[in-house]
Amino acid sequence: MDHAVSLAHSAQCLKKAIPMMVKYRMPVTPINYAIWYCYVQGSKPALNAELDDVIAQQQTCTQNKAKEIFDKHLSEDDLVFFQEMADRFHGTMEQVQQDISITLGHSKSFTTSLVDSQNELANLANVNSFNEILGCVERLTDESVAMQDYAREFQTKLAVAYNEIKDLKEALNLSKEAADTDPLTGFFNRRKFDDDIQLFCQTYSEQADEGVLAVLIMFDIDHFKRFNDDFGHQKGDEVLKLVAKKVSQNMTDTLNVYRYGGEEFCITGYFTSINDIMKFADKIRLDIASLAVRKKDDINSKRAISASFGLAILRPFTKGAVLIERADRALYIAKTHGRNRIEIAPDI
Known part of the structure; x- marks a missing residue:
């Protein structure tokens, strides 16, 4: 990769x-x-060809495969360079946006000042300096007209640049959002959960409020494998979407929901009492239990959907891994006790 860019x-x-x-x-x-930057540059045809093949086969490129492509065609020096360039670019975007706003204000003020000066000189009436005044007026008029033309052109260019930077920032934000989201359910994904659960525990520990309970709710769809085995994977995807829709209808601003993996989900959030937590979880459980799917053109193949829940209430200074382990244990108990039920993890 050419670093002199x-x-x-x-x-x-x-x-x-x-x-x-x-x-x-x-x-x-x-x-x-780095690999996509190199791809659009077209400087390494072999990288482009391999990435094209992977995308054609999988419609994406996994992290492991991306690392494999990077190791084959690029180097750690490229990665360091790219990270430095990306950081510099982000910083420059912020600075340019500030400069554009300031410059736009200055150019508008300067244009206004020129017009005011022109009007003031044009109104002078000292006959003894008539020629000088007239010459000044003519010169200032020419300069003012030129400056106004320049200012308009400059403002247009700045506005275009501003919009391009704004579009690029929105694209960056969109890519970040897409990277955090599970495409099937629309929930946050496992990678996002792994990042957020540590912050969730840390924030609660630092700002613990006796009137607020923080909780991790883990739940998964009962006998999900049977939907795939008996009805096919497309029907399994339909089940996940139906469940996601029901869960979404119960979410509030104080809650986050994640697809933890496969048919398993997590919710983190804050409640005022254990009773409120149980009501919330049971509402979702009942909503899911109201769902059913059937095979196409087979009215006798109807199958109900249900889910089991494990709850773990966060205690101050608990690590994320411990909280997950407790909720997972409660979920396991719910499964072994008959499914379609809720269990609360005991304090350790």
């Missing part, structure tokens, strides 16, 4: 690369940035 060229490469990362649901990581 301008920031403008880097911006153009990123602008092309980011939509492709969004399209193929690849998370925002330095390695993914």
